[in-house]
Amino acid sequence: MIPSPRLRCPRRQHMTPPMVEFVPETVLKRDLFSETRKGHFAGAPHAAVIRRVVTAAPFWSRPIGWVLARREIAVLRAIRGMRGVPQLHSVDSDGLYRSWTDGTPLHLARPAHPAWYRDAHRLLREFRRRGVTHNDLAKPQNWLMTPDGLAALIDFQLASRHRRKGWLFRLMAYEDFRHLLKQQRAFAPDFMTPTGRRVLARRSLPSRIWMATGKKLYNLVTRGFFRWSDGEGTHDRIDREGPGIIARLRSLPGVSDVALAPFPLPSKGVGIYAFVETAEPTALAKTDGADLVQPVAALPRRADGTPRADILQLIAMNQMTELDALVEGDPALAATAHAVAAGRLNFSDRRISRMEVG
Structure with missing residues (x-):
């Protein structure tokens, strides 16, 4: 059992440090919105923990960093207990702690067995039941193949929790599913079904509008002005x-x-x-x-x-x-x-x- 600090909301004032000390080992990622460290809690050196520190970002970008962190926190709470996703340990005034997900990014693992893709579909079905959409599954870096050959997902900063499963939720869930099919077409085309190919051919209207307008502006700002790439991890x-x-x-x-x-x-x-x-x-x-x-x-x-x-x-x-x-x-x-x-x-x-x- 991993000792875990108390769960606290980042909006509260005068918060105390976690009850269990976090021992950092290495910095995995730095960008304008947070710093991601890997380590463990004192007393549990073999259980890796991820520490996302929003206050390590420049002061002028921290408001955006907290928006992203709060999205991640809300979604991790909603999917608590699921297999194949990070588990939230705690939240404090500097950021959050979550479990480390062991696995190889999809573009490196290139799974060639249908079991991985069945498990990936299982993840998205469970997301749908819990009213969650990931919203960033076009990047193969966000998909992992675990050491036992199953699917896992990381990077929930752009994910959404939907209290009502209306048209917007259904649209975003459809896009998550379509992006999984794109990964399957790229790495295991022999497993594609006729239905899957039809879904890939039908991009939603909001998605087409985003790719033609908003996505170009997003890339200009993040990769041009901020010199920041949105890929998770260090690849x-x-x-x-x-x-x-x-x-x-x-x-x-x-x-x-x-x-x-x-x-x-x-x-x-x-x-x-x-x-x-x-x-x-x-x-x-x-x-x-x-x-x-x-x-x-x-x-x-x-x-x-x-x-x-x-x-x-x-x-x-x-x-x-x-x-x-x-x-x-x-x-x-x-x-x-x-x-x-x-x-x-x-x-x-x-x-x-x-x-x-x-």
């Missing part, structure tokens, strides 16, 4: 810079494959860790773009030959305990993964300084 920089880094590394002599993973840079945001399968590691000294470049004799791979992004992510984050659990039962995979881990370059990101927590 945004890889999406933006990754193709160029991979192309440069693959052009070097002796390089057979490249895999990238994000990792937090304390006080500096998100770094890119490049794992380079190469017979000539000395050639890597001539590259730039990635923050860390590690030559490896062999990348850990799945049965279909694709690199194990989940294993490489743990190595990039220096999470050796989790790595051991992930490769347990597969001696060949464990040997390859541990060989890569033995040469890892990141040893300093697991903890953030007390001054930074401040």
